[in-house]
Amino acid sequence: MLDKTAMTAHQQMIFDALIQADMPLGAYELLNRLRGKNLKAPLQVYRALEKLIEMGVVHRLESLNAFVACAHTHDGRGGVAFAICDNCGQVEEFAESSIERTLSRWSRQNDFKPNAVTIELHGICGHCEGNAE
Numbered sequence: 001m002l003d004k005t006a007m008t009a010h011q012q013m014i015f016d017a018l019i020q021a022d023m024p025l026g027a028y029e030l031l032n033r034l035r036g037k038n039l040k041a042p043l044q045v046y047r048a049l050e051k052l053i054e055m056g057v058v059h060r061l062e063s064l065n066a067f068v069a070c071a072h073t074h075d076g077r078g079g080v081a082f083a084i085c086d087n088c089g090q091v092e093e094f095a096e097s098s099i100e101r102t103l104s105r106w107s108r109q110n111d112f113k114p115n116a117v118t119i120e121l122h123g124i125c126g127h128c129e130g131n132a133e
Helices: 009-020 027-033 042-055 097-109 126-131
Strands: 058-061 066-069 079-085 091-094 117-123
Touching: 009 027, 009 042, 009 058, 009 066, 027 042, 027 066, 042 058, 058 079, 058 117, 079 097, 097 117
Parallel strands: 079 117
Antiparallel strands: 058 066, 079 091
């Protein structure tokens, strides 16, 4: 369970903004949404995001250079995957144990110690695919 009391005011504002967003948000988008709430500099947003990622409640989508609130409770280890619709921007977070096992096996066999694993699938979601017909 997430202990929001462990968050600073800035972290709480940013986390809440990500939860309320219907799409991934970049740091500057977050800053614009929270303007007037004592957030004035991009560095404040980046610092808060860094801590939220460390806490395991926010993920960075590398390909979009954007952030999303975590949709699952997990221990921060293992793989997290995201299906990203290139049409509407919808992001679905999921964990697939077979992929995690395969990556773990490969890492052991190749003497590689990953710090983090994030998989991003880009494509068209079922909703957008159905509307294209």
